[in-house]
Amino acid sequence: xxxxxxxxxxxxxxxxxxxxxxxxxxxxxxxxxxxxxxxxxxxxxxxxxxxxxxxxxxxxxxxxxxxxxxxxxxxxxxxxxxxxxxxxxxxxxxxxxxxxxxxxxxxxxxxxxxxxxxxxxxxxxxxxxxxxxxxxxxxxxxxxxxxxxxxxxxxxxxxxxxxxxxxxxxxxxxxxxxxxxxxxxxxxxxxxxxxxxxxxxxxxxxxxxxxxxxxxxxxxxxxxxxxxxxxxxxxxxxxxxxxxxxxxxxxxxxxxxxxxxxxxxxxxxxxxxxxxxxxxxxxxxxxxxxxxxxxxxxxxxxxxxxxxxxxxxxxxxxxxxxxxxxxxxxxxxxxxxxxxxxxxxxxxxxxxxxxxxxxxxxxxxxx
Amino acid sequence: xxxxxxxxxxxxxxxxxxxxxxxxxxxxxxxxxxxxxxxxxxxxxxxxxxxxxxxxxxxxxxxxxxxxxxxxxxxxxxxxxxxxxxxxxxxxxxxxxxxxxxxxxxxxxxxxxxxxxxxxxxxxxxxxxxxxxxxxxxxxxxxxxxxxxxxxxxxxxxxxxxxxxxxxxxxxxxxxxxxxxxxxxxxxxxxxxxxxxxxxxxxxxxxxxxxxxxxxxxxxxxxxxxxxxxxxxxxxxxxxxxxxxxxxxxxxxxxxxxxxxxxxxxxxxxxxxxxxxxxxxxxxxxxx
Numbered sequence: 001x002x003x004x005x006x007x008x009x010x011x012x013x014x015x016x017x018x019x020x021x022x023x024x025x026x027x028x029x030x031x032x033x034x035x036x037x038x039x040x041x042x043x044x045x046x047x048x049x050x051x052x053x054x055x056x057x058x059x060x061x062x063x064x065x066x067x068x069x070x071x072x073x074x075x076x077x078x079x080x081x082x083x084x085x086x087x088x089x090x091x092x093x094x095x096x097x098x099x100x101x102x103x104x105x106x107x108x109x110x111x112x113x114x115x116x117x118x119x120x121x122x123x124x125x126x127x128x129x130x131x132x133x134x135x136x137x138x139x140x141x142x143x144x145x146x147x148x149x150x151x152x153x154x155x156x157x158x159x160x161x162x163x164x165x166x167x168x169x170x171x172x173x174x175x176x177x178x179x180x181x182x183x184x185x186x187x188x189x190x191x192x193x194x195x196x197x198x199x200x201x202x203x204x205x206x207x208x209x210x211x212x213x214x215x216x217x218x219x220x221x222x223x224x225x226x227x228x229x230x231x232x233x234x235x236x237x238x239x240x241x242x243x244x245x246x247x248x249x250x251x252x253x254x255x256x257x258x259x260x261x262x263x264x265x266x267x268x269x270x271x272x273x274x275x276x277x278x279x280x281x282x283x284x285x286x287x288x289x290x291x292x293x294x295x296x297x298x299x300x301x302x303x304x305x306x307x308x309x310x311x312x313x314x315x316x317x318x319x320x321x322x323x324x325x326x327x328x329x330x331x332x333x334x335x336x337x338x339x340x341x342x343x344x345x346x347x348x349x350x351x352x353x354x355x356x357x358x359x360x361x362x363x364x365x366x367x
Numbered sequence: 368x369x370x371x372x373x374x375x376x377x378x379x380x381x382x383x384x385x386x387x388x389x390x391x392x393x394x395x396x397x398x399x400x401x402x403x404x405x406x407x408x409x410x411x412x413x414x415x416x417x418x419x420x421x422x423x424x425x426x427x428x429x430x431x432x433x434x435x436x437x438x439x440x441x442x443x444x445x446x447x448x449x450x451x452x453x454x455x456x457x458x459x460x461x462x463x464x465x466x467x468x469x470x471x472x473x474x475x476x477x478x479x480x481x482x483x484x485x486x487x488x489x490x491x492x493x494x495x496x497x498x499x500x501x502x503x504x505x506x507x508x509x510x511x512x513x514x515x516x517x518x519x520x521x522x523x524x525x526x527x528x529x530x531x532x533x534x535x536x537x538x539x540x541x542x543x544x545x546x547x548x549x550x551x552x553x554x555x556x557x558x559x560x561x562x563x564x565x566x567x568x569x570x571x572x573x574x575x576x577x578x579x580x581x582x583x584x585x586x587x588x589x590x591x592x593x594x595x596x597x598x599x600x601x602x603x604x605x606x607x608x609x610x611x612x613x614x615x616x617x618x619x620x621x622x623x624x625x626x627x628x629x630x631x632x633x634x635x636x637x638x639x640x641x642x643x644x645x646x647x648x649x650x651x652x653x654x655x
Contacts, residue, residue: 049550050549050550051546051549051550071549071550072549072550072551072552072553072554073552074550075552076550077550078546078547078550080543080546080547082543084543084544084546084547085544085547086544086547086548086561086562086565087544087566088565088566097548097551097553097561098551098552098553100561101548101551101552101553101554101557101561102552149547149551150550150551152551153551153552
């Protein structure tokens with residue numbers, strides 16, 4: 001395996017930042033470490049970059065004991081959240097820094113370094129800005145200087161800490177597309193940290209979802225989205241509604257409605273049911289389904305968002321295509337989840353046994 | 368209608384005219400009374416017998432010795448202070464360790480104790496009847512009433528200046544740039560000389576100017592350890608005192624005017640730097 005992270009643990013005082021993280025990464029992968037703040041994703045990234053030390057565990061990189069290599073010899077291109085550009089150096093000197101500090105016998109000639117800087121400036125689309133200082137650049141430009149600086153050392157892997165965190169929405173979207181293109185061009189194995197699920201699912205080949213110092217699930221964006229393996233993943237991705245239910249003999253009962261699929265693997269007892277807003281059908285009859293009252297309706301272009309109050313007072317969000325439903329605020333409706341993820345209540349945010357995967361999600365056959 | 372126009376005229380952040388004028392007047396008259404008038408008095412007194420007498424007092428043998436000694440003490444104490452200040456600021460700003468706030472308090476100590484005490488501790492330590500005095504005496508090393516004593520006392524009094532300038536600056540700048548440098552393959556020295564030092568160079572220069580001014584002007588601490596041996600262990604401030612006590616007012620004020628000039632030069636240098644490199648100084652303080 002190219003990059004093999006095994007049982008990495010890290011503790012800050014009494015806080016367990018990482019509780020045994022293992023992950024395999026293929027060469028050339030664009031991997032997102034996705035999770036809420038405090039989940040340990042940045043700590044893991046800093047350990048890979050040599051900026052923090054693991055208390056336990058190992059990392060193998062192309063057969064090397066990665067953690068025993070000093071940070072300055074790892075050639076891991078690290079891009080900081082605030083870019084950490086050298087304020088007193090021009091853009092060109094920032095980019096050439098990694099070459100300038102090499103020992104004399106390893107250092108390319110001045111002309112070679114200058115040529116490399118020009119090449120990188122054009123790669124990150126900053127031609128002609130080599131003479132500027134970081135303070136004279138916009139946020140997006142600084143971000144690209146930081147990337148060029150990291151690429152200058154021909155990094156063995158690229159580590160990006162919240163690469164779009166400090167940018168506004170428009171720039172963020174442009175840069176995201178651009179970064180994806182850059183990755184295809186350079187082919188450098190890239191690991192980036194983000195708390196934005198849309199960013200992770202949109203950009204990465206592989207997503208590792210982190211929760212409280214562990215990786216809950218890793219896989220392709222499609223796989224983690226379609227088959228969440230833990231309650232945490234189900235709730236974190238896709239903004240799922242959470243409902244309380246009871247499971248008995250494989251039947252899951254939610255608010256007086258029996259889900260169409262049988263969930264024999266969750267056993268008997270209280271369960272949590274996760275339903276994504278666009279996995280809900282609304283009917284204006286009160287025959288079957290979960291009963292509720294429309295309390296809000298918001299048109300969002302091609303989609304319409306409904307807020308529906310259940311009898312217990314819980315508000316459920318449903319998103320339907322425009323024109324699919326005529327229900328108005330005040331109407332009584334019944335909800336039917338087309339797809340739900342069910343987890344035993346006691347297992348909340350804990351890993352389920354592997355054999356429970358896949359079966360916990362279902363597609364209800366069309367009415 | 369009149370209320371409205373009055374409200375419009377008065378900017379929310381601007382105080383009435385008389386308050387602003389009053390503050391300016393108070394500040395200016397305070398500065399005039401306590402700074403400008405005494406400074407003018409020093410130069411008038413020094414020049415009251417003409418330029419000839421002034422220069423005679425300055426080139427007098429003991430005066431020249433005092434000037435040379437003052438420069439020597441500053442030339443030893445200030446560079447050592449720079450090394451100490453950088454090391455202390457680096458340790459405090461870039462690392463977490465137990466007892467850090469206590470260390471910061473200790474660095475401030477010379478600011479809060481009387482300089483006389485700073486001098487006295489060296490007499491207690493290295494004096495003829497001090498803790499280490501007899502031992503050092505046996506080895507032929509003399510500290511008290513020698514130039515080494517003057518340097519030690521000056522260092523103790525001036526050591527917070529550089530550290531105090533650098534600690535807040537380095538703390539504000541954090542460690543990200545250093546981390547970036549290391550991840551790009553820079554060694555510790557390389558990181559320090561290419562990243563850390565350039566980022567604090569203006570703060571460092573301020574610290575050097577201030578500690579230099581203090582080192583040359585220090586009176587209390589050096590007075591205790593000097594022994595007032597004319598032409599040998601008297602720095603400029605001590606020489607001024609001796610002359611004054613001998614009623615040689617013109618000579619006393621002539622040497623004093625050199626010290627005052629030194630203070631003025633320091634201020635002008637500082638202002639020049641701020642004016643010339645204002646943008647860059649602000650940039651090294653700024654966060655991205």
